[in-house]
Amino acid sequence: MHIVVCMKQVPDSAQIRVHPVTNTIMRQGVPTIINPYDLFAIEEALRLRDTFGGEVTVLTMGPPSAEDSLRKALSFGVDRAVLLTDRFFAGADTLATTYALATALRKIGAEFGPPDIVFTGKQTIDGDTAQVGPGVAKRLGLIQLTYVSRINSVDTDKRLIEVERRAEGGVQQLQSRLPCLITILEGVNEIRVGSLMDALKAARATLIKWSAQDAGVEDITKCGLRGSPTIVKKVFAPQPRAQKAELIELGDNPGDALIDALFQRQPKLEGELEKLARGY
Template sequence: MEIVVCIKQVPDTTEVKIDPVTNTLIRQGVPSIVNPFDKNAVEAALQLKEKHGGKVTVISMGPPQAKDALKECLAMGADAAVLISDRAFGGADTLATSYALAAAIRKLGKVDIIFCGKQAIDGDTGQVGSETAEHLGIAQVTYVSKMDVDSDTAKVEREHEEGYEIIEVKLPVLVSVIKSAEYEPRFPSVRGTMKANRAEIPVWTAADVQADEEKIGLKGSPTKVSKIFSPPRRTQGVVIQKDSAQDSVVELLQKLREAKIV
């Protein structure tokens, strides 16, 4: 079974800063991590390989330092990794990103299952997985909490607002994985980490994946960010402490009237 996991290296959200002029994230000097939902996707892929055999390849589009994220996935147990990196990919929105990923997946050859995280914590769009499936012309299932495979059919448990539903779908299929107890990411082993550190990760350019230059990077991105900003910090509320609950209520009502709320 050939399994691919699409991952993304993202800035640690506790350290995110925004450039007010360019409306982009300031990544320089900000620690980067593997997108948490993508680690759940890696775990799902590894469990499927352990049960049914096969090969797990992790793939990412990003700058050269994204190799660190790929090596972390190799340390978890993935068999191979590929980085898609080219200045031509710069400025890509979700549509251009998914197009590039789909082109790279085609270059890998026959693939049975593609795993993605539900969404990336930096953009939070949740669109890349679905768009990648559309580019490849294969089935997709979103918000997956658990799945298994029987011959050429995947049986998938999908979470929604009112509970769960069970879906059966023919392979090949792309599934986007949520955080679930079933797919709690494993810790990399010492041996796996040493092996990953020695691994040579191939880098594919736009030419390598035969990407149409009109469909990648800024040229292939129909959406543009007009403005991005951090919400203002909440001011400290007023603490009311009286000798009795009744006195506290009276004081609260007085302050609400002064603020013309009641």
């Protein structure tokens, strides 16, 4: 079984600060990490490989420094890492990103065997779009299974897969066919601690680095900023609330004092809360 995981190196959003004057992200000193949602995809891929045998390849598009995250993935026990890096890819929106990734996935298929499953995380924590997975699936003509919370079975002979998919208001049990693209839901597994052997291998491994040309990109105008139909026209920081919270002291009877303070400021709440408590 050949499984490919598309992953992304992202700035750790918890540590992001916005420059108050220029409204740009201050990147200095902000550590980069594997997009946390992608870790669930990597672990799920490794589990399938452990069960069915085969190989796991990780693919990322990004600057040369994304090598760090690929090595991290190798340390979990991934077999092969491909870095798609080229200045032509810079400034890509989701449509241009899916063009580049789909092209690289075709090349991976040609060189290392066609993937049976392509995994992605649910979304990234920097872009938050959740659209690259579906876009890649569409471009490659793969069946798309998003928000998968559980893989119930894989039949490699019959080329069938059964999954549970988080839908609005319930869970869909789906049967579909390989090859497919799965975006995996967070929290479905926990990324393993790689073995010492894998850590050593990861440090020494030679990454596969492809430029647009290496990956087989035929139309460079479909990549990066030029290939992006969307345009970011304005970037701005959210407006801070003019007023900070009114801080109050509560005496000996803090519960009642707090409720008094609350109802004094929001008289309507008293009636609303009473209604709600009664109706419950």
